Amino acid sequence: MFKVIKRLLLLVVVLGLAGTAVVYGVLSLSLPALDGKGHSEAINESVIISRDVLGQAVIKAQSHNDAAYGLGYAHGQDRFFQMDLLRRNAAGELSEIFGKAALALDKKMRFHQLRKRSQVILKNLPESDKQLLKSYAQGVNEGLAQIGYSSFEYLLTGAQQRPWQSEDSLLIIFSMYLDLQSATFERDQALIQIEQQYGKHMLKFLTQPSQYQAALDGSQLAPYSAGIPKLPILKQQTQQSSTVQSSTPAMYAFNSFAASQERGSNNWAVTGALTTTGSAMLSDDMHLAMAVPVIWYKAQLNYVHNNVKTQVTGVSLPGAPAIVVGTNNHIAWGFTNGYIDTADWVALTSNNKTWQVDEQIALPNNEAETYTLTLSEYGPVKYINGQAYALSWAAHQSYAVNMQLLQLEQATEVDDALAIASDVGIPVQNLIVVDSQGSAAWKLMGGIPGRKTPSELSVKSTDYSPLWLQNEAQRPVVKNPVSGRIWTANSRVVSAQDNARFGNGGYSLGARATQVRDRLFEKQKFVEDDFYQLQLDNQARFLIPWHALLLKQLKADEGNNAAYISAVENWQQCACASSVGYTLVKHYRDEVINITFSTLQQSLSEKNGTLSYVRRDL
Secondary structure, eight states: OOHHHHHHHHHHHHHHHHHHHHHHHHHHTTTTOOOOOOOOTOOOOOOOOOOOTTOOOEEEEEEHHHHHHHHHHHHHHHHHHHHHHHHHHHHTHHHHGGGGGGHHHHHHHHHOOOHHHHHHHHHHSSSSHHHHHHHHHHHHHHHHHHOOOOOHHHHHHHOOOOOOOHHHHHHHHHHHHHHHHHHHHHHHHHHHHHHHHHHHHHHHHHHHOOOOOTTTTTTOOOOOOOOOOOOOOEEEEOOTTTTEESSSOOOOOOOOOOOOOOOOEEEEOOOOGGBBSSOOEEEEEEEOOOSOOSSSSSEEEEETTTTEEEEEEEEEOOOOEEEEEEEHHHHHHHEEEOOOOOEEEEETTTTTEEEEEEEEEEEETTTEEEEEEEEEEEEEEEEEEEEEEEEGHHHHHTTOOOOOGGGGGGGOHHHHHHHHHOOSSSBBEEEEEEEEEEEEEEEEEEOOBBSSSSSOOOGGGGGOOGGGSSOOOOOOEEOOOOEEEEEEESSSOOOHHHHHHHHHHHHHHEEEEEEEEHHTTOOBOOHHHHHHHHHHBBBBBGGGGHHHHHHHHHHTTTTTOOHHHHHHHHHBBBBBBTHHHHHHHHHHHHHHHHHHHHHHHHHHTTOOOSSGGGGGGG
């Protein structure tokens, strides 16, 4: 009996090892070949793709189009599934891979009809841009074909790899609109519902200006002074779903609500007057959602443009033929999300014409589901609390997406970049750019609606501005300030006066920007290590008042809270992994907010609303 068990165990081990070898072999077949030569009809001269010691792709070509082919080839080898998900997500086509589980998300994305918009934009691009996108797409497809076997993601899902098209690169840019700006119109929807249910007093209380303000001109928005509003008496739904009138506000069960995904991007620069070399310096850190792989792809492009050798080093976005942020050895540029108001909900009446279109959402096995979408001249239509509203959003306009970002690769000084900024078709960003001559500047780059009065609430259709169809040309700019310092961190950068023009699209409170600004003024000269140390700054200044409040609460019962008191007292005032006290303080603040606003969250959720998109204001 013992021998039989021993042999069976040995057989299981052998089969396990054999299975592991088979899986490893299949996965190995889907890895790209990094050495070798090939032939392509898509390029005019030889293209060399190599990887440095960190795995960064280095492309050498004789023209910009051939360099785009090389970048596409590397993207196709290394990141095709990621690119596929990005284009499918933006177009509302994930159900073709993941089945009915993705239908709700696809319908949410089809609301914007971004595939159709990409096709229209592509037709209207200059021929030079069309050719560059074509070269990039050919590189992607040939890089993918070089592998020869589908990656494990496609083996697991059973999905087919669909060739890359030029319009897909435009969808990749639209995917960034969805990532960076959808919270803007979601926030506006929440504010509409809050105003309808609780009135303007509550609305102003919830959206009062932050005490942390770090606009580049030092201007402050007037503080809120109207006091804490009382919750009104509301009609509520009982468990039997009958409507009753209560003499007191409802005591709902505790309702937590997570914030919309926080962004922690920040960048800053100093002019050459504050450096040891005389050249300006820039630091840029774009925080997007955590993912495997990360959203960015390091690359260097080397090519010849107008008989001038060009070298551009930085990070690219897989799916797009551009270095998004980086340097060309003359200038360096970086972004944080602009968070100005780029969307309005337009309240429709019976006088407004609407019509319906059917969107076919593909499912596996050649099945499909029909999604019926209501449209208007102002944008796609959604019902909020039973009222029809049309969404007018920068991403829906003709100026939303283009290839103008590529022009930064040829800029030689700050003024060149500033001249380009207004025409670039990307989600509006805080551009900080520096040059080797010592200049530094900030400007809003990307698509900005030309309408002059943004609204966080709805606008009447009779007040709708035709300037929505125009990209704003007049933008604030700061170049070589007297202090020699520039900073942004997803909070308000524009002046208080310009804030009325550009609006609040979901700014962060500004604590990080304030801390970056203050750190910059602690030194009068900077070297690279000074910027690196600022990047590592994890002092939890923002939570100091909350730390004091939690400690006071804990010490009211020292006997039962001794361990917590010790952890909080020794919190090191830092956002570091070793600080248990920091975690306690942070979660204490979160739960105080949840408890305080639980009633509002519950009443909003009954009408498919949420405070999540307003939490950044709290």
